[in-house]
Amino acid sequence: MALYSIDIMTLFPETVGDMMNESILGRAQERGFIRVDAHQIRDFTTNKQKQVDDYPYGGGRGAVMQADPLYRCWQYIQEQYGTPRSRTIFLSPCGATFNQEKARQLLRDYDHLTLVCGHYEGIDQRFIDECVDEEISLGDFVLTGGEIPAMAVADAVCRMVPGVLPEPACYEEESHWNGLLEYPQYSRPASWHGREVPEVLRSGDHEKVRRWRLKQSIVRTLQRRPDIFREENFQGSKQDRKLLAEALEEWRNLSREQGDPKPE
Ligand SMILES: C[S@@+](CC[C@H](N)C(=O)[O-])C[C@H]1O[C@@H](n2cnc3c(N)ncnc32)[C@H](O)[C@@H]1O
Incomplete structure (x- = not known):
């Protein structure tokens, strides 16, 4: 059994499947570390036309996805794949904004997610009240459907499942892991369009490289x-705290040069 499973409820399962079966996540599925399946909500309708939406009560434009097909699809997923550590999430611009900390919490606290993608004007509130544990937003903007947010959540969680990436350092040294953005990255050639790779990165001195990168991240x-x-979260060695002081000084000088208001 996969270490982590995600079921995505959508009107566009092919789009989701294409994306989640490619590259690193595709290989991780083949090797059994994760399982990601997309389910067509229309397959759970009880009418001939496979209609999943209707006019909103109270009037207004557009259509609202009805509670019943969503419920049947959700129930099927829970019966087939549910575990004691399952969580149902509705992707919605009204939810709490997604971030790395949330991805880590979803990985730590659950082993199965059901991600519900809305479309049109959204979904019937009664389904949310009955089946959804939490609502997550990708940001303060509105998309046409929940598929891109669902794939973003699935990707961010799955790449941290043990075995998916070669080692934890692959994601622990990236932006947002420890409250810092990542340092600039360079690859070959050493000189390109007259722009040189910083000398320190070619020095072969690992400690110097580490300190340079840390300082770049801080600034x-x-x-x-x-x-x-x-x-206050900066728990480094004495040497790293000195580096922090230097980085703060560098940032203040840069801000002054750029005429920014006095940084705190
Ligand atoms: C056009 S939107 C509906 C927007 C809704 N009428 C509102 O104003 O809040 C259709 C669907 O796209 C998804 N969606 C749109 N923007 C999103 C965002 N920022 N984060 C997560 N999901 C989003 C949701 O699943 C939503 O039900």
């Missing part, structure tokens, strides 16, 4: 996402 986070930077 980049302070410049781009001061809202996520927490100095």
Whole structure:
């Protein structure tokens, strides 16, 4: 049995399947680390036309996905694949904004997710009240359907399942793992369009490279996402704390040069 399973309820299972069966996640499915299946909600209707939506009560434009086909599809998934650690999530612009911390929590606390993709104006509130544990948004904007958000959640969780990536360092050293953005990355050639790869990265001195990258991460986070930077979370060695002080100084100088209001 896969270590982590995700069932996606959608009106467009092919789109979801194509994406989730490719590349790293596709190989992880073949090797049995994860299972991701998309289910056609229309297959759970009881009318000939396979209609899944109807006019909204109270008037207004568009259509609302009806509770019953959603419920039948959800019930089938729970009976077939449900575990004591299952969680049902509706992807919705009204949900809490998704982030890396949420992905880590979903991996830690559950082993099976049911992701519900809305379409049109959304889905009948009674299905949400009866079956959904939480609502997650991809951000403060509106998409036509929940498929892209569902794939984003599935991808972010699945790449942290043991075995999917070669080692935990592959995701632990990336942006948002420890409240920092990642440092700049370079590949060959060493010189391209007159732009050189920083000398330190070619020095072969691992400790120097580590410190350079850490400093770049700190300065980049302070410049781009001061809202996520927490100095008090910085639990480094004495040497790393010195580096933090240098990075803060560098950031203040850069901000002054660029005429930004005085950084705190
Ligand atoms: C056009 S949207 C419906 C928007 C809804 N009428 C509203 O104003 O909140 C259709 C579906 O796309 C999905 N969706 C759209 N934007 C999203 C977002 N930012 N995050 C997650 N899901 C989203 C949801 O599943 C939603 O039910």
